[in-house]
Amino acid sequence: MPPYADPPPAGRRVTVFSLGGTIAMTGGPGSGVVPTLTAADLVAAVPGLAGTGVTVRVHDFRRLPGASLGFDDLTALVTAARRAVDDGADGVVVTQGTDTIEETAFALDLLWPYDAPLVVTGAMRNPTLAGADGPANLLAAVTVAAAPAARRTGCLVVLGDEIHAARWVRKTHTTSPVAFRSPDVGPVGLVAEGRPRILTRPARHRLDADVRDPGTVRTAVLPVVLGDDGATLRRAGSGLDGLVVAGFGVGHVPAAAVAVLTDLAAGMPVVLASRIGAGPVLAGTYGFPGSESDLLSRGLISAGTLDCYKARILLHLLVAAGHDRGRITATFATIGAGD
Structure with a gap:
């Protein structure tokens, strides 16, 4: 397989599930930002998305800060994402708060049974700030999720145009826009000129288990x-x-x-x-x-x-x-x- 991928072919379909987080936050009734934007709002704010030729469907799944997500949310998300793939989606994107991405992405990687890519992204800077990174991260995530070369890679984390395996990625800084790193191995790919380049393929380790009531x-x-x-x-x-x-x-x-x-x-x-x-x-x-x-x-x-x-x-x-x-x-x- 070549170490890069062509832009997603026309007609690819990606489903975006919004869980909330900084990427979806705007001013609230108090002094700080809160998750208020819908999945449709997030997609509408992405310049160049229409030019990719990818058909995007959206679902408001949760509207929570990343710190408030739990295992029950994740198992329900996997069920909904599986349904989206069964309905014809070529890939799935999850937007959420970066506080817990390193944990949620690994859980999703263990639970995800399909070859279709499952891509998690978010933002370090909320939409009210100069240099908000949410739209760029979402565009890169959709591009990766739609790419045939990203199949059979499990759950990936895409931020700052870097592609990380959920197994290795960690949040390494509280505020930096390049907070996500994979200390032991580095990123498995990158996005440049609208093309996801898969440089190495992470090993898949899916749990062959019936996980019930993890919240208990x-x-x-x-x-x-x-x-x-x-x-x-x-x-x-x-x-x-x-x-x-x-x-x-x-x-x-x-x-x-x-x-x-x-x-x-x-x-x-x-x-x-x-x-x-x-x-x-x-x-x-x-x-x-x-x-x-x-x-x-x-x-x-x-x-x-x-x-x-x-x-x-x-x-x-x-x-x-x-x-x-x-x-x-x-x-x-x-x-x-x-x-």
């Missing part, structure tokens, strides 16, 4: 910190169905927290991730109490190359699907490997 499951990410004695872990873990502990460096915790994590891992799946945000959890380099090899020998599950937030997404969906510890461990070994 309770999971969390808890970081260890300097001087941590495990008391906070014990109190928080008592009400959870699964836990991701974000360790120091390659997967280390203070010796004082080891007994607590051992007890927690005996009663629920506990995943060992790193709080760094790039690089893997190791398996056998260090051997002191609280090291990665010590914790894994005590029943913790390695997150591998998954950062702590994506590890929590995977754990949550696996628990919601009713998987046992053995299957959860095997799934993390596959997806966390980074292949």
Whole structure:
């Protein structure tokens, strides 16, 4: 396959689902912006969209800030997006708040069963600001979703004319218009002159699971910190169905927290991730109490190359699907490997 794609052929169809977020925000009754724009408003504000030859259908799915989205919203979105593809859409675009894109996109990637591209985008600057990036991001996202070359890539995140795999992307700055990066691998493609260029194809890891009522499951990410004695872990873990502990460096915790994590891992799946945000959890380099090899020998599950937030997404969906510890461990070994 060539490392680029021609502009989408005429007649391609893309369905846009708006969930709210900064891209859809304008002045509200108070002093700040709130999500008020509809999906039709967003599409109408995109210069050059008509010239792509792509037919765009729109759905106002939610009108929420990104921070207020939940797993029930995502599973309902997947159902609606599947229906759109079954009705003839060649691709799907989701607009939402950037606060949670790195998490929602990974969840959608795990749940999306089709070859048709599912593209998530948003904006760092709301429409009331100079240099608002929403229209450009939406145009690029529609172009990618319509491109035959983007098929079989799962869920992609498109902002700033960069194409990122949901598996790797992270929000790395609170306000910068180039906040989204994939620290371990970089973008998988880019958009230039209206053409999406797929430079490398991300591996697909779809969950073969029936995820029901994910909103009833309770999971969390808890970081260890300097001087941590495990008391906070014990109190928080008592009400959870699964836990991701974000360790120091390659997967280390203070010796004082080891007994607590051992007890927690005996009663629920506990995943060992790193709080760094790039690089893997190791398996056998260090051997002191609280090291990665010590914790894994005590029943913790390695997150591998998954950062702590994506590890929590995977754990949550696996628990919601009713998987046992053995299957959860095997799934993390596959997806966390980074292949």
